[in-house]
Amino acid sequence: MKIIFALLIIVFLAFSGYHLTFRGFKLPLFAREFYLKGTEFLFLGLILGPSFLNLLDTETMRGLEPVGALVLGWIGLLFGFQFEITRLRRFPLDFFTAALLESLLTFAVVFWSVYLTLPMITDISGTMRLVVSLTLSAAAACTAQTGVALLTPDFTERHGKTVGILRYVSSIDGLSALVIFAVVFFFKEPSISGFYWIGDLAMGTVFSFVISMGLVFLYIIFIASHRDEKELALVVIAMAVLTSGIASLLHFSPLVTNFFVGFCLVNFCRRKERLFKIFVGVEKPVYLLLLVFLGASWTLDSPWLIVLAALYCLCRFGGKLFGGFLVTRLNPELRSYPPHIGFGLLDQGGLPLAILFDFQRGISCDIAAGVISLVLLAVIYNEFLGPYLLVRLLKEAK
């Protein structure tokens, strides 16, 4: 009964909430930033989850497995669709390298901070220490576009140049995070001794590539002949679930596999616009469902998590600031941009949350609940901090 009631509430609220969240629902000014990004759905998930109503318990989540697979697949495909090479070429290559460098530097700062701190906080095995560090740093490396997207047209017009690079970086910097996160799925052994895992990684990469190409081939066959919207929607839904299923079966990331498939489709498929229309059609409800699912895994067992999340946030902030500073100072072409451009890259929704959801589903880890709670708290901190610093950056920019 719970599974049914839970799904009912989730899907209904996710859908109806989409209208309130993304269609200009008026709220008091102080709450608007927070509400407009849909973060309240994390709290809805929290209420439905084991911490309160326990409607979304483990058994229920198991029953909702195909929905979770679809959500991850959908987000992965959509993210892959952002990497259309011909579109990316319209921007200077410096932007691309800046985005990757900024996210890699953030990753490095957060990774080492987490990796060195973890043994002090919890008793964790070597492999898990690496896996958790990689996941947390991958989630920290990417930026959500919502902050920039919610800027007023007036602001966007006045600071077009800075807003442009912020938009570009926030849509691209998830690439390195996703590649790093993919590595997490190759650590299957209880502990790391020596470097044999590098062989596994290489084999796994080749294997995953071949499988992904097979899936892309399937997509292309399906889409080759003209199909109406209903048929395309069916093919996309079935393929997203199938791809996620194959990835899980082969112990790989559904998010990354779907991302790769999406990337190939947008670059090699002639009917990509029709596909994109279908993906975008339910993007927001899918995102809100993701928030609810993650919110349900949120535990508030330890008050220390609040402090740890603040520290994690601080590390990420340091990484973004450092990364932003370096890319704008090292590259003469980007010197005209403000050195503290990292202020505008603090929003942490979308892809980082999908990474976290994938981690929760795919990696069996004792401290998974803690990791999720930590990132969710960090997301909320950033929701408050991000807009303020973004506005400050733009006001100071030329």
Add this chain to the structure above:
Amino acid sequence: MAELHQSKKNLIMYILTLFVVTLFALWLRRLDIESSWQLAGMINFSLGFVMLAAYMSAQILKIARLPLISGYIIVGIIAGPYVSGFLTDDMIDRFGFINDIALSFIALTAGGALHLQMLRKRRKIIVLNIVLLTVVVFGFVFTFFAFMGSHFNFTGNLASPQIIAFAVLIGVVAVARSPSSAIAIISESRASGPFTETVLGVTIAMDVLIIILFTIAVTAARIFVGGSEMPDTHVFVAVSTELVISFFLGALLGKGIALYIDRIRHNLPLFLLFLAFGVSKLSLWLNNGIEIHFDVYLHLKPLLICMGAGFTVQNFSKTGAYFMDNLDRVSLPVYVLFFSLAGASLNFEALKVCWMLALCLAIVRVAGIFCATWLAGTIAGDPPLHNRTAWMAYLTQAGVAIGLAQIAESEFPGIGVYLTTVILALIFVNQLVGPVTFKTVLNLVGESKVR
């Protein structure tokens, strides 16, 4: 010529794709499952695979002018636990919520497909069909089984009162039909016209009527099996109350949907899909809650609520056309899932055990349906072509009949297992043949827009 060439090209492409997907599936099935995550992956993969395979098989069958749902059902049977075992019983159970969504969704479509104006015009023929189908089909099947039941190996060991009780119950189940299949085929054929409206009106009305008829049949069968127990009038009052409340709630919901369309409009297919599922499950939740807290056994019928809602939007608001158009946009994934899972649930074992009895019952049922529809059409003055062929539209049977069989099994432990087996075998036959004949008759009477 060009059309033929395109058909050939499509056929080759579908067969090739199906072959590639199946190879992929066979290879993945050989992998060892070591963790719960991999198991979840297998479940997701299986769901995606069945959807794709069902879709492609249906497209192949479509070239041979067979209905799409036959393709979905056949793939379901092949993938199901009784043939290849690709979909296990456990997986089918886990996909139960998808069935619920689909059923409620189909019920919304069924309600929306009924036009009050057309129903008024066709009132006479609809009423005649309902009455005659009920009386004649029940009469034929009851008589056949009452006299011949003891001659079949499968039911040969039942005592005479049990044979009579069995005959009453199977007679009523034979009257049931499948609105979901009817809606799917009408939707696929984009059929419209007096014949289609009559079939739809009769099928949906019988879906409501069957609940009352079955209650009467259970009471009668209990008398035969258990001796002199008299019928309990409270049961009929309760059933009628459930139906009335369900329709009332459906009307309210329909008004709500109309309001949503009027005020918001965005993403209606998603809204309806969620709503369909919500109604189905909320009514279950309410039923349980009322039973636990107030000790009142009220069983609201989600299907009737959804049908009522669809009917209200179509006939008592200005948003009917928009509503139906949006339902149609999400219909394909719903139908593919619902009918392939229905196919996977069809009990092949039951058919193996009592195929001869099921086949005989199916033939007798067809004879009953033919007589009833021919008589109804002739009395009402319908065109002779309609009268001769109308029987072909009433063969499909699915969910309701299975539900009735399950209730009978729990009510009559002595004959319940036999009854369920025979009904499942009968449904197997009817669900394979019914969609094909239904699509054929829509073409014959010229109301199908897609050939």
